[in-house]
Amino acid sequence: MTTPASKPSVWTQRLKVCSYDADFTHRATSVSVCRYFLDAAWNHADFTGSMACASSRSITWASPGKATC
Numbered sequence: 001m002t003t004p005a006s007k008p009s010v011w012t013q014r015l016k017v018c019s020y021d022a023d024f025t026h027r028a029t030s031v032s033v034c035r036y037f038l039d040a041a042w043n044h045a046d047f048t049g050s051m052a053c054a055s056s057r058s059i060t061w062a063s064p065g066k067a068t069c
Contacts, residue, residue: 013040
């Protein structure tokens with residue numbers, strides 16, 4: 001599978017870690033880590049156009065069905 005040069009095959013983004021994301025041991029909580037993953041997945045889907053494609057078919061990006069646009 002090849003990807004266009006403008007769309008990287010690995011999604012990266014910077015995160016701002018806030019004090020409320022950590023527990024009393026100064027480590028990120030599992031809830032915070034899951035929130036980071038969810039935000040990254042959402043941003044990646046939006047960047048690749050999957051969100052617009054899914055919206056046009058009345059499905060969500062997390063839907064198990066195949067979305068071909």
